[in-house]
Amino acid sequence: MASLKRLPSPFTLPPTRRHEPLPLPPPEEVKKKLYDHPEAQRIRSGQLGEWFTTPLVGGEWTEWGKQARPDRIGMTFMAVNRVSANPEPTNAPARRLMHSRYIKTHHAIPPEMEEKIAPKYGTAREMDRRDQVWIEHAAELTEEALDRQMRPARQLRWEEMTPLAEDLERAFDQFATYLIQAMFLCSDASGPWNGLIHYGFAEIKSYLAYELFDYNLMCGLLRKRVMANGGGMGVQVDGLGAGIVEICNEASRGFVGEVEREFPSVVFAIDVLFNGLLLEMARLAAAGARSRFDRHLMTQVVQDCARHVAFGCRRLSFYLRHCPDREEAAVKLHLAADRLEPLQAEHHLLNPKVLEPLAVMLGGGAGAIAGGVRILREFWPQFAASYLARLDSIGLGRRDRCLLPAQPPF
Amino acid sequence: MANQKVEFPSTQWFQALAARMNEQRAKYQNFGFVTARAVFRVTATAAGNRNFGLVFDGFECLEVRELTDGEIAQFDPDWTMEGDYATWKEMVQNIKAHGEADPDHTLNRLCLLGHPFRVHGEDQTRVDVFYRQLFSFQAFIDESAAVETSFA
Amino acid sequence: MSMAIDKKQSVERLKALPQVQRWREGNYEPGAWFTSKPAEEGGIWGSWGHRFQPNRRGVSLVELNRADRHPIPTEGLGLLADREAGAEPDAPRYDYPLREKYQVWSYNVESLYEEAMSRQWSATRDIPWDKLAPLPEDQERALCQFVSFLHTVEFVPGDTLPFYMARVDPSFSEVRLFMSSQCADEARHMEVFGKRMYANGGGPGMEPGAEALLLFDPRKSVLPQEIAKTVSNVNPTWDFLAYSYFVQMIGEAVVLDFFRFGEFLGRNPCDKEMFRRIMQDEARHVSFGTMRIKYYLDNAPRREREEASEMLHFLASACEASGTGFGLLLQPSAIEPFALLAAGSLGNLDKGWDVVREFWATAVEEYINRCERAGLPRRGRCMLPEEAPF
Structure with missing residues (x-):
């Protein structure tokens, strides 16, 4: 039964491809370079990043001081949306892929970079209206x-x-x-x-x-x-x-x-x-x-x-x-x-x-x-x-x- | 309260069901929350047609009140479940006898063909709330097993 | 193009259907679905005579499959319903892209699915939100930044898993079921973190990916650009095995360690409960991925196994050295809040970093152990430093 000639499966999906192995640098060389990663350097310097230094109001922090209270059902989306500055999505085109409407976008990421990091097709940006x-x-x-x-x-x-x-x-x-x-x-x-x-x-x-x-x-x-x-x-x-x-x-x-x-x-x-x-x-x-x-x-x-x-x-x-x-x-x-x-x-x-x-x-x-x-x-x-x-x-x-x-x- | 007879149909009778629902939060949480405005309509009673508007929210029934025919539209129900007194009585007695509706007296069974019960409303997408939250409404009506009911 | 057809024609056409004509004549004799023998006796009915006495776990797929006299086929049957369904002799068979058992199965998929079903929970009602207490400002800030990051990353698997589900032959329904449970889990995680951001006065933090983006200089990438690019963005065109490695074995494994750490650092019953529940879910996903890769490497034909193993090692090296491995472990929106939460206050930050260093070593060690369990030995080949690079 299993060997009968078969039709393509009903729903059309993109073909998959397997990664072709390419030559890699040796682990020790990689690890050495990783040591110089900018975040590793910052940690060694004792600093914390902008998430900590930005002003809570008027800076890059999204919404300090907002507090949702559970409603009759529990901590619902409705409870959150009642206090959020973004209770509903807008029609502004998305500028990121991995980005929720509850969090504001960082001002310092330039439009050229946005184009690179957020391709429109084949991603979660296809439907953003x-x-x-x-x-x-x-x-x-x-x-x-x-x-x-x-x-x-x-x-x-x-x-x-x-x-x-x-x-x-x-x-x-x-x-x-x-x-x-x-x-x-x-x-x-x-x-x-x-x-x-x-x-x-x-x-x-x-x-x-x-x-x-x-x-x-x-x-x-x-x-x-x-x-x-x-x-x-x-x-x-x-x-x-x-x-x-x-x-x-x-x-x-x-x-x-x-x-x-x-x-x-x-x-x-x-x-x-x-x-x-x-x-x-x-x-x-x-x-x-x-x-x-x-x-x-x-x-x-x-x-x-x-x-x-x-x-x-x-x-x-x-x-x-x-x-x-x-x-x-x-x-x-x-x-x-x-x-x-x-x-x-x-x-x-x-x-x-x-x-x-x-x-x-x-x-x-x-x-x-x-x-x-x-x-x-x-x-x-x-x-x-x-x-x-x-x-x-x-x-x-x-x-x-x-x-x-x-x-x-x- | 448990031993006092409550007449069907009456506001008190639906309030008795509501009270039982409201004291069993855990049971109703198991089904999921309810958000509905419902009218239960009992036709052909000795006093004519009777309508009871119920407001469900979360895991509770918040409001029960009798409505005249003219008040139904203003109450703005999602759905109305309508049946004659004889069928209501048979259903309530059946629930009492079995502790819950038997297969021939579930709300779905009684409403299936549009008779003896009928679920209807102005907007089908609001009528669908009846189907979306059916477990809760069945459990609510099944509460009558614990209510001593007298029939007018 | 639509064929214009009016209502009358349509009804006439339906009335002409043989079964409709039969019914109109009052002949309601059920068709072959009712009279036919099961497939194993040459009929079109699927299978018959299956009994299972529910035990205290109800009816579990593990025991049900064990009791079934028909083993799970090694090749999918190409039907549209679950395995052991029957079909008319002329019914078409479909060539699902993932039709071999070794391509999809995981050693523990039935038990994991049962666990997933019985451990579903609600971000709305199962977290003791009322037990949240105000935290010092720097601690609430750290927690909110951390959950802002997690809120965002939790969307990712749900975007891609359904593509793979639809590629799996329905004969292996357990795999589809498990992946669908993972989609529900991820949605719930996204929700619970979103709700936590708003629950205690901190609010959503800074855009979580921004700092890493602004810090990153592609010219200083440790991998050649063409390699870094191949693993920068998981998408549904990836081979399923590579996908499982990327999402379930390394990505979610690191995130699982984040959750474990989050539970450890939680200061109140609400945060503890949130991380504990998520941890359970995530551990299932990682286990599925690990044991799926193992099943593949144990059962694929020799040549395919060798090619797959080579590809997986390449992918592992590339992922470890880039965003999914090293980059995730050095994500400023995760480890910096960690350090501050572990420190308890800014003045103790050094102590916090000591804890994070321990976290790093544990996360890397556990990842390497899981790879070994999957039959993909990475000790000595792993690009991740065993000790934190700070």
């Missing part, structure tokens, strides 16, 4: 992402995992296999983008790291669940990433070259549309789960996906309100949606490897699958209705052109 990155209430959502992250050691009670009848175990395992695949897809598609976001947007970078962890954490838990309760991994869902992979690869342009990339399309595809569908699927699975343990897992998926959807909606809403050309931006997003909706309807929403296990779970067994299908049919309008209501809220109304079927086609 608010319309490219920021969301309303970023601090709150980031805190929520951390606070509601699954803590398996504290929250999961594996002893509540219950043996199920074979048909129900198989259905749950198939559904879990689908979710694992879906979560890996989201992780691969959106993860690398975090590296292009400037450190000024600390909350967003944290949020995205937590979203990435959500996906993988759930993959691990689902794998454990299916490999421990008498069943096992089910069947891969072909076509699940239909449209998503193409849109994301076009948007990233393989993360290569000095070109503009399209983060909004990725956010739309992964956070708004795909996570929106996963959210509805997980609600169904939570309702159909046969044990408290399985219900708990699915409820966690509901919470996670709802948060990811919230990020996506806030991101696109902010983008559409602040980008240089709203009309063009909306057209691009509509075109992406035009492509994604029919493909996701066909390969995801109507995929028998997704819907049939749900129907078995909701019906209460393979023999009662018709009852499960009835529930799915009744639920169906919510897929499009919730999605369209979110797009209305973003300011990207698609009621006249949405290609997710409003009624079940079956």
